[in-house]
Amino acid sequence: MSEATTNAAKSMDEIMALCKRRGFIFQASEIYGGVNGFWDYGPLGAQLKKNLKDAWWQDTVLTPPDGPDGKPVSIVGLDSCIIQNPKVWEASGHVGGFNDPMVDDKETKQRFRADHLWGFFLHAAPDGSADEFRMIFERAGSDPNFIPLFCCVASASGEAREFVVQNSKKLFKQFKLTVTADPADSDEFAAMTLEQNGQRFIGALAPVTGEALAQSFASIPSPFTHKAGSLTPPRAFNLMFRTYLGATATEDDIAYLRPETAQGIFINYKNVLDTTRVKMPFGIAQMGKAFRNEVTPRNFTFRSREFEQMEIEFFCHPDTTREWYTFWRDTRMAWWRSLGLTGDNLLLREHDTDELAHYAKTGAGTSDIEYRFPFTAPGFGELEGVADRSNFDLTQHAEHARAKLEYFDQERNERYLPHVIEPSAGADRGVLALLCEAFTPDPERASKVYMKFHPRIAPIKAAVFPLVNKDGMPEVGEKLHKELRSRFGMVDFDPKQSIGKRYARMDEAGCPYCFTIDSDTLTDQTVTVRHRDTLEQDRIALDKVGDWLGEKLKA
RNA sequence: GCGGGCGUAGCUCAAUGGUAGAGCGUCAGCCUUCCAAGCUGAAUGUUGAGGGUUCGAGUCCCUUCGCCCGCUCCA
Numbered sequence: 180m181s182e183a184t185t186n187a188a189k190s191m192d193e194i195m196a197l198c199k200r201r202g203f204i205f206q207a208s209e210i211y212g213g214v215n216g217f218w219d220y221g222p223l224g225a226q227l228k229k230n231l232k233d234a235w236w237q238d239t240v241l242t243p244p245d246g247p248d249g250k251p252v253s254i255v256g257l258d259s260c261i262i263q264n265p266k267v268w269e270a271s272g273h274v275g276g277f278n279d280p281m282v283d284d285k286e287t288k289q290r291f292r293a294d295h296l297w298g299f300f301l302h303a304a305p306d307g308s309a310d311e312f313r314m315i316f317e318r319a320g321s322d323p324n325f326i327p328l329f330c331c332v333a334s335a336s337g338e339a340r341e342f343v344v345q346n347s348k349k350l351f352k353q354f355k356l357t358v359t360a361d362p363a364d365s366d367e368f369a370a371m372t373l374e375q376n377g378q379r380f381i382g383a384l385a386p387v388t389g390e391a392l393a394q395s396f397a398s399i400p401s402p403f404t405h406k407a408g409s410l411t412p413p414r415a416f417n418l419m420f421r422t423y424l425g426a427t428a429t430e431d432d433i434a435y436l437r438p439e440t441a442q443g444i445f446i447n448y449k450n451v452l453d454t455t456r457v458k459m460p461f462g463i464a465q466m467g468k469a470f471r472n473e474v475t476p477r478n479f480t481f482r483s484r485e486f487e488q489m490e491i492e493f494f495c496h497p498d499t500t501r502e503w504y505t506f507w508r509d510t511r512m513a514w515w516r517s518l519g520l521t522g523d524n525l526l527l528r529e530h531d532t533d534e535l536a537h538y539a540k541t542g543a544g545t546s547d548i549e550y551r552f553p554f555t556a557p558g559f560g561e562l563e564g565v566a567d568r569s570n571f572d573l574t575q576h577a578e579h580a581r582a583k584l585e586y587f588d589q590e591r592n593e594r595y596l597p598h599v600i601e602p603s604a605g606a607d608r609g610v611l612a613l614l615c616e617a618f619t620p621d622p623e624r625a626s627k628v629y630m631k632f633h634p635r636i637a638p639i640k641a642a643v644f645p646l647v648n649k650d651g652m653p654e655v656g657e658k659l660h661k662e663l664r665s666r667f668g669m670v671d672f673d674p675k676q677s678i679g680k681r682y683a684r685m686d687e688a689g690c691p692y693c694f695t696i697d698s699d700t701l702t703d704q705t706v707t708v709r710h711r712d713t714l715e716q717d718r719i720a721l722d723k724v725g726d727w728l729g730e731k732l733k734a
Numbered sequence: 735g736c737g738g739g740c741g742u743a744g745c746u747c748a749a750u751g752g753u754a755g756a757g758c759g760u761c762a763g764c765c766u767u768c769c770a771a772g773c774u775g776a777a778u779g780u781u782g783a784g785g786g787u788u789c790g791a792g793u794c795c796c797u798u799c800g801c802c803c804g805c806u807c808c809a
Contacts, residue, residue: 200745212782213800418809474735474807625770646767679769697767707768716768
């Protein structure tokens with residue numbers, strides 16, 4: 180079909196059906212009813228994904244383009260473990276912040292641990308006994324009917340008290356409260372006596388605990404704006420998969436499956452520096468599995484709980500981050516284009532400053548390379564992110580590991596912690612984009628659809644067909660098949676059934692070239708080559724097929 | 735996490751509460767000189783799973799798993 184075939188018009192259901200029918204992607208554990216968020220690659224899918232990863236390794240690690248300074252870019256490879264010392268994830272901010280129920284303030288975009296929320300409660304002053312006081316304070320914070328006047332975030336009552344003392348003047352003025360007894364005097368209940376418009380109250384500080392927070396978060400004031408309505412319910416953000424080291428499986432043995440491959444690079448940064456003679460600027464590249472316990476895995480393989488990343492951490496002098504950021508952003512964009520994502524389904528999008536990740540608040544910026552998947556159309560979904568991570572990660576690891584990670588630059592005669600530009604791509608998302616891009620409905624052909632893979636990443640590179648299964652044609656075909664397979668990898672040989680059926684099968688598999696041996700082959704030593712995209716046929720010499728195919732498969 | 739829809743052969747779908755079927759695909763054989771041709775035959779199902787009602791459940795009820803869509807979320 181023409182260029183006009185947009186991804187919005189492609190059916191994701193049909194793409195998924197083809198993926199299963201032809202053995203690209205299967206649901207994991209399908210015979211047991213499946214498991215949400217996990218997918219297995221079948222024979223063609225595994226080859227397709229390997230071709231993608233091989234192309235990435237070749238083009239970024241082994242033969243990257245020249246850098247912005249015109250010199251060859253220096254990149255080395257790495258393959259670090261999925262499980263690391265749990266302290267790695269404390270340093271990176273993945274533990275701590277994301278293992279406890281968290282509450283977001285939708286207005287200020289701030290997030291805090293639910294159990295760190297303290298509220299200042301106000302109640303009509305009781306006339307009675309200390310028991311009555313105690314009852315009120317015990318209910319404050321846990322009873323959904325007790326809504327705090329304002330909130331703060333603190334991990335202990337001391338901090339919370341401090342906050343109230345520090346801010347009391349301003350806050351009490353805001354709520355027209357007059358303190359009639361100093362808060363510091365009321366140790367037992369963290370309480371104080373106040374007046375508002377002539378009415379007496381007891382003010383009390385108490386943690387806002389689960390039930391109250393869960394039920395009345397909408398009316399609880401935000402600790403940042405002191406206005407109600409902007410808090411989300413507490414939610415568990417333990418997105419890391421946990422496991423235990425050793426057979427005893429106690430809490431002391433907890434370890435995590437990595438949620439990103441990046442940290443494996445940062446913690447090996449010094450080893451690489453000390454052993455490989457690289458010097459600034461340089462990059463470390465790694466591809467491998469990462470795991471995130473996503474709340475809502477969806478959209479086929481797009482958001483999976485187990486996925487594979489292809490990442491470069493590129494280290495450079497802080498003054499050069501902008502040029503390297505631009506270089507990698509444009510280089511990575513061009514790379515995806517070179518694999519066949521040539522149309523306007525591919526988009527480069529610079530992030531606005533307010534959506535930057537915690538590690539990228541300052542610096543050259545962040546951009547996404549996005550693809551218009553059929554399920555995101557007319558919108559786009561992220562394929563790769565290119566971010567300036569500044570020296571955030573190295574700073575964290577230097578502190579937590581008490582390691583010296585500074586680099587001494589001989590040329591500049593300067594010691595510094597390098598900044599990092601991170602192009603981080605999703606291999607599975609890449610495969611999915613290649614599948615969606617290749618999927619081309621064509622009612623004119625027998626298969627009704629063909630996969631228009633770029634020859635470089637097509638899983639099956641070529642097929643060899645004897646036109647009929649006799650008269651010496653199979654023997655010629657087998658010889659050619661053997662030669663092509665040894666040179667190019669996955670090459671199909673099929674002497675069975677009608678030639679049309681065989682072409683149709685190769686169309687669905689996305690095989691770009693089919694070589695057919697016919698009766699003329701036996702006399703003039705030529706074969707026909709059938710082009711997948713145009714259906715045209717040429718005749719070429721039998722002994723030139725290998726070289727011809729080799730040329731076609733170059734990028 | 736909430737709401738809605740859907741689960742029968744590899745795929746697309748049939749089957750009144752009463753024997754689980756068809757087409758396509760796959761495989762084997764024959765035939766076949768360039769785009770899923772034809773002929774003959776074969777394999778393929780705990781009807782997603784588990785309970786319940788019933789003499790009898792693919793069909794009715796409950797639970798659960800999975801997929802799709804819309805919200806929510808996406809460090």
